[in-house]
Amino acid sequence: MIWHVQNENFILDSTRIFMKAFHLLLFDGSFIFPECILIF
Structure with missing residues (x-):
């Protein structure tokens, strides 16, 4: 179970x-910066 997680x-x-x-x-x-903020 732990390994699965x-x-x-x-x-x-x-x-x-x-x-x-x-x-x-x-x-x-210039576009990857706001994209990273949206991902995280």
Whole structure:
């Protein structure tokens, strides 16, 4: 059970990192800043 929860958190963190990298590839730095505020 504990491992399952940690695994879900790891997947969520990986997805969050992937989305930030994806936004960095699509948008410039002036747009990624407010986008990060919306994500968090």
